[in-house]
Amino acid sequence: MTDPDANTPDPHAVLRRLFDAAVAAAQPALCLPPHLPAPPKGRTIVIGAGKASAAMALALEAHWPGPLEGLVVTRYAYQQACQRIEIVQASHPVPDAAGLAASKRIAALVTGLTADDLVIALISGGGSSLLVAPGEGLTLADKQAVNTALLASGATIAEMNCVRRHLSGLKGGRLGALCHPAHLLTLLISDVPGDSPMDIASGPTVADTTRCADALDIIARYRMDVPAPVRALLESGQGETVKPGDARLAGSQVRMIAAPQIALEAAAEVARAAGITPYILGDSLEGEARDVAKVLAGITRQVAQHGQPFQAPCVLLSGGETTVTLRNPQGTGRGGRNVEFLLALAVALGDLDGVYALAGDTDGVDGIEEIAGALVTPDTLARAWAQGMNPRRFLDHNDAHSFFQKLGDSVLTGPTLTNVNDFRAIMITR
Incomplete structure (x- = not known):
């Protein structure tokens, strides 16, 4: 040498x-506590997805003064010993059945809340595959095939996540919409160029400015072979995401706690x-x-x-x-x-x-x-x-x-x- x-x-x-x-510098224990709000009148529900979500949950537990409950999904081997927030592990970068089951439970957890309740969403990179909820007419196998094709295509992360958002039952703002009328605070650790919230874990709690037509263009640009139900969902427009100005996201807050x-x-x-x-x-x-x-x-x-x-x-x-x-x-x-x-x-x-x-x-x-x-x-x-x-x-x-x-x-x-x-x-x- x-x-x-x-x-x-x-x-x-x-x-x-x-x-x-x-x-x-990007450890949740260091960067998360300064961004926590005051406890609400009602319940505090913690949800999350990503490689950092379990560590974020542990930091939140350590600094939260009142009762809380919740569920986050993280990558295998990234679990943390939380006491009040359940940690579930699933597969990344290709989703699996464990991620599907956890995603269904997260959706159920935020359904039926009131305006007195608070949802804290802990979102970080990796959430796109961990928070897997196939869109209408799609299966887990369809989502796995698309993820595999995206990873081999050479598409940018923004392009990959555009496609993922429009094939999801939770990403592209849909999970955020489910939280309504509860107050929603999203804490983000960015792993994407430009730090766009809609691209971090494919933006499950924030509005999306892209459309199904954009996802179809990406599939065509990289000549990806995708299952027929995927193409059908996008061509029908039924995979459309939650857009800016949607009343269900009015008043929700987004805070970037760590970035490249x-x-x-x-x-x-x-x-x-x-x-x-x-x-x-x-x-x-x-x-x-x-x-x-x-x-x-x-x-x-x-x-x-x-x-x-x-x-x-x-x-x-x-x-x-x-x-x-x-x-x-x-x-x-x-x-x-x-x-x-x-x-x-x-x-x-x-x-x-x-x-x-x-x-x-x-x-x-x-x-x-x-x-x-x-x-x-x-x-x-x-x-x-x-x-x-x-x-x-x-x-x-x-x-x-x-x-x-x-x-x-x-x-x-x-x-x-x-x-x-x-x-x-x-x-x-x-």
């Missing part, structure tokens, strides 16, 4: 501290403390993972070779959500958007010295692997070739997890109990 500049702290250790700081920008700023502070100047390039970068890698590789090369637009040592920080189009949907590649980005970055940088990078999903799961991401070093490609691995071949097969695991460069966190999307840091030491 190439030695970093003697005056620069160990890049591996610094990059991991940056990532850990980003995750810590907060995580990037926390990482930037750690970088400064280490004597490395941080530059936040954006919290909502989108596009094909390998294309984003090429662009950031070009900026990195300009810094390393010409000192423009920044001087080394520095670290380039970015967030957002890239996409991956599977080259062989029936293949056996083990990939995720962060490791695909990193492998493409390493290939694009070639033998450029003095550059280290870390990319990871802040929820601890990149793709479907229990692996957050990986590290790239100046000698990543050389070490790969020494083991007989062709980096481009792994990239062509969307098999970046296998690549980095063989090198011993995977980043493991376990369940982080939050989710503010992807984190990318490229350190240029000289």
